[in-house]
Amino acid sequence: MGKGRAPCCDKNEVKRGPWSPAEDFSLITFIQNHGHDNWRALPKQAGLLRCGKSCRLRWINYLRPDVKRGNFTQDEEETIIKLHKTWGNKWSKIASRLPGRTDNEIKNVWNTHLKKRLPPTNKVSDSSEDEPKESRTASSLSSSSVLFSNENQNLETEPLNKSNPINDNLVCSKQQTTSASVSSNSISSSQVEGCWAQNGVDFGEEVKEKKENDDDEEEMGSKSNDMGIKIPLESDIEFWDMLDLDNIHLFESEEVDQSYCEGSNFVVQKNREFENDEWFKYLENELGLNRPPEADDITAAERFSVDVDPCMAYFAEGFTRQL
DNA sequence: AACGAACCCAACCGCCGCTTG
DNA sequence: CCAAGCGGCGGTTGGGTTCGT
Incomplete structure (x- = not known):
């Protein structure tokens, strides 16, 4: 491993582990106002003691206003299965077909339960089958999370259609270009603000609907x-x-x-x-x-x-x- | 109620490939 | 052309949560 690259940052000088709300707020505030042209420089400019990579990951996988959280719909799961069959573990590529979903999220879903649905022969299965453990999976997903904002519930049933006007409205302009996971580094603050304006100040999980209880x-x-x-x-x-x-x-x-x-x-x-x-x-x-x-x-x-x-x-x- | 097992998922790690000078 | 810098990607990990006994 002698030809490895130098670490992107000094691990002793950066904070690691889970992000605090305050850090999230700092990152969001910074990106909202300045965009993210340079991930490496961003932490310093934003006053964060984090590695640039960590900031990028946090933003892309969690804080972006257009990131869609919550349990995957059946359509999404089927799409993942299909695309995985053709592309393999190209999570980023697969994510590009699932607006609002990140490669990391898709990867997690695949590894945690979609993979288990497939028989050893790797047939594209019907995802409607219920498996013993899956009930828990589904419930835990739905309990901890959410979907897009209330008025956009339709997303749940139309997550895959990139031309879906609802999606187009929902997702950040940047996303119209490509994937949910591929976050171009040329995003501008106005773009971010645009997303935020559309989606509200919404950097957390969202509920699909107001619960009666x-x-x-x-x-x-x-x-x-x-x-x-x-x-x-x-x-x-x-x-x-x-x-x-x-x-x-x-x-x-x-x-x-x-x-x-x-x-x-x-x-x-x-x-x-x-x-x-x-x-x-x-x-x-x-x-x-x-x-x-x-x-x-x-x-x-x-x-x-x-x-x-x-x-x-x-x-x-x-x-x-x-x- | 307590404990261990199973599970989930956010975050990290290290390599790859593109860009730039 | 080459090397360095950087962002991106995919694999992996480990802390927290939930389930089962």
């Missing part, structure tokens, strides 16, 4: 407000964690995890001049901070920072509620 809804972990903005949701606890007072100061001061604020202090600055304050609107809504009509002259970020203290009780209550 409130308990279920809480389990689904999705919250949406009347603006259609949804919020990270794989874990509300994480979300509340992010909003924990200490972390709120992340956007306010230098006291919290320096890793997010070091370098260019980009996040701090950017949040100050956050033009698109949807996020903060959401937070306000979520926190019960009703926006005073006369307060339109101050930024949401400022208002948020000002108003957060009185909401401690709400935080505590909300957090407890999640437990």
Whole structure:
């Protein structure tokens, strides 16, 4: 292995492991405002202590506004099986036929259960068969996640048709060019914003539909407000964690995890001049901070920072509620 | 209720191939 | 043409979750 390339980054100097909501927020904010022309330089510019590759992966596989989460439809599964038969483990190629799906996700689905459906002869099976373990798979998938936004439920039944106008509206403009997984490095901030505008500030999982049962809804972990903005949701606890007072100061001061604020202090600055304050609107809504009509002259970020203290009780209550 | 097994999936690793100077 | 840099891809891992006993 002597001719291996040098590591892309010093493993001792970058943070590894699961991404925190604050890191996600930093990454999203940065890409939303600047795009991602240079993954290698991005972490530093965004004030993240992460490897560029890690940022890229996180963005492509999870944070992109057009990434579609939730259980795979039967059509999608059948398509994967078919395409895998012709292309083999070309996950990226397969992902290009499944708008909103990432190669990683497809790979996972294949390895975890699609593969098991195939008999040793590798015949393209009917995916409708039920296997003992699959019930769990299906339920776990659906329980932890989601589909695209409510008004786009049709996606579920039309996921494969690239000319589907619904899809075209849903997916990012960049995706119209190619795959879900292939994220061109020339994406512009306006493109990102466009997606976000279409999909809402929606970098988490989404629910397919509003559950009639409130308990279920809480389990689904999705919250949406009347603006259609949804919020990270794989874990509300994480979300509340992010909003924990200490972390709120992340956007306010230098006291919290320096890793997010070091370098260019980009996040701090950017949040100050956050033009698109949807996020903060959401937070306000979520926190019960009703926006005073006369307060339109101050930024949401400022208002948020000002108003957060009185909401401690709400935080505590909300957090407890999640437990 | 407790524990081990099975499963899921986000993230990491290292190689490949394209681009650029 | 060559080497370096970088993004992308596919394989793998391991922590967390769920299930079964």
